[in-house]
Amino acid sequence: MSSDPWGRVDETGTVYVRTADGEKVVGSWQAGSPDEALAYFERKYEGLVVEIGLLEKRVKTTDLSSKDAMAAIDHLREQVDAHHAVGDLDALRTRLDKLVALVEKRREERKAQRARQSDEARQAKEALVAEAEELAQSDQWRAAGERLRALVDTWKGLPRLDRKSDDELWHRFSHARSAFSKRRKQHFAQLDAQREEARRTKERLVAEAESLSNSTDWGPTAARYRELMSEWKAAGRAQREHEEDLWNRFRGAQDVFFAARSSVFAERDAEQAENLKLKEELAGEAEKLLPITDLKAARAAFRALNERWEAIGHVPRDARPKVEGRMHAVERALQEAEEAEWRRTNPEARARAEGLTGQLQAAVDKLKGQIEQARAQGNTAKAEKLERELEGRQALLDQALKGLQEFGG
Template sequence: MSSDPWGRVDETGTVYVRTADGEKVVGSWQAGSPDEALAYFERKYEGLVVEIGLLEKRVRTTDLSSKDAMAAIDHLREQVDAHHAVGDLDALRVRLDKLVELVDKRREERKAQRARQSEEARQAKEALVTEAEELAQSDQWRAAGERLRALVDTWKGLPRLDRKSDDELWHRFSHARSAFSKRRKQHFAQLDAQREEARRIKEQLVAEAEALSGSTDWGPTAARYRDLMAQWKAAGRAQREHEDELWNRFRGAQDVFFAARSSVFAERDAEQAENLKLKEELAGEAEKLLPITDLKAARAAFRQINERWEAIGHVPRDARPKVEGRMHAVERAIQEAEESEWRRTNPEARARAEGLTGQLQAAVDKLKGQIEQARAQGNSARAEKLERELEGRQALLDQALKGLQEFGG
């Protein structure tokens, strides 16, 4: 008979292991000496020790699921409870019990983490819904439309909530987009109707202008052309594909009349040449306003120049496009500066930019606090994960701040 602190072999070759509940039969050994029997079953015990150690390491250092971890623990517990090994089996049971506690703790931690992530996702989606509902009332069709498309991309990148909450928020989000699309469609439908009405009016004006082009009643006809021009401007713009054609016919009819009048009043040629010289000087004076640095002053100066321009009278027909083009270039520059100033000072757009920046700054601050907390708790894995999330949020914040600077703030 042979024995050691945890087991023995009796004279019949039966191997026993000692436990807190007394001796348990491990197995029967007939192939060799008692020492060989004990050594064999001690190796089986060491194998269990290694397996439990590996499982402990996996639970502590990997993202092994609670379900898989418990299955592995149960499998090892069955082997320990089968008493087919010689060693401190009670100690192995204690380690397995502690491992169960650790798995339960990790499960609760992951549950809490999922809850936090879900709440963050909820807040992010509620913010998207709020912004979408505000954009739904916007008249900035292009900018609001682009922003809504960007919000959809952001939404797709967020995790899903519980089905009810996610569906409710998506319904509001989708409804806001639909409302904006409906308003935009109505706006452009109305705009198309207005342009169609403008086309109808301008076709009538063109017809009358062409009928007057052969008139030799110089004074009244010229006055009538001025009336037609005023009506033309008041009619608004027709569709792009019609506007240029109608304008060319309208202007062409006037050109025919005024060319005929010019041939009759040849003595006015000299006057028109002088007019051209004056307008070229005014065009040069207007061009000195560029580039626009003081919009208000440039606008006032151009208005005065334009009043003097209008008072000068006609210039030779062949020179008119070039000199008028110079003035139009300055006028377009002022208009573009006005549009830029309007966009820069638009309170609605500025408020949206400030709101987004504030939300992103709050998210960044919150993440920094969570990172500090994770570091303080020694949770490096969570801290690193939060730092990666912080990089993305910080990039969005930097972009938002850059956009806000365009509003001068």
């Protein structure tokens, strides 16, 4: 009979292992000595120790699934419970029990992690859906389209949720993209229609511009070209492949007209500059008639100068007021001299002037007497009222006396 702390072999060759529940039969050994039998079953025990150690390491350091880990633990526990090894089997059971607890803990942690990941994925997808639904109303077609495509890529990189939740969110996400695509398609269809309408309008404007390019009706044609330009801007843009060609034709027609007008205006400006020089000379001759001493001679000389003035054509618009003002000043001086001469030589006018002067002088004298009387009576208010009236009459008298002097009186 042979034994060690964990097992023994009896005289019949039966091998036992000691456990907390008493001795258990390990097997029968007839091929050799009892020590060889114990050594054999102790090696089996060591094998179990190694396998359990390896499983513990896998559970702790790898992503071994809970299902596979439990299957491996159950397989080892069956071997331990079969009592086909000699050693501290209870210690192995304890290690397996701890391993089960660790696997359960890992399972709960992974479950919690999956729940967190699922919640994060749900929040992320809900955020994507909210942004997509907002973008669906955008008119920033290029930027919004690019952003929606980026959102799709982001969606694909997120984990799936439960089928119902994932399908509902994807339906909203897909609907938002479809709504944006529909609006964008409608917008560009409408834009194409507008551009086609702009093309037809601009074709008409180009045709009219080209028909006017050889016109010599400078003012009305230039005004019409300005109107055509306003209509061109209001028409909007045509398709890219037509816009540049239409614009080149439109501008080309205008350039032909305005180049011709500029040439004609340049000739006219040169002529008007020469006319201005001639009129300035005439104005200088007219100004030499002042001051007027011989009215008859001055009148005849001015008439001759004016006939020459009228025979000269237009002068530049900005110079016209100044040069014409010089002639008008001489003309007004002649008119004033003629009026003075007429008043001086008109007996009826002189008599009327003398009569008016006499009436005003009598009125002034009367008012002075009334003022003295009012002051003598102490009636200050009446005196002041009469003085204001006297001021007006005196001014009229002074003016009348001045006029009478012009008659030489």
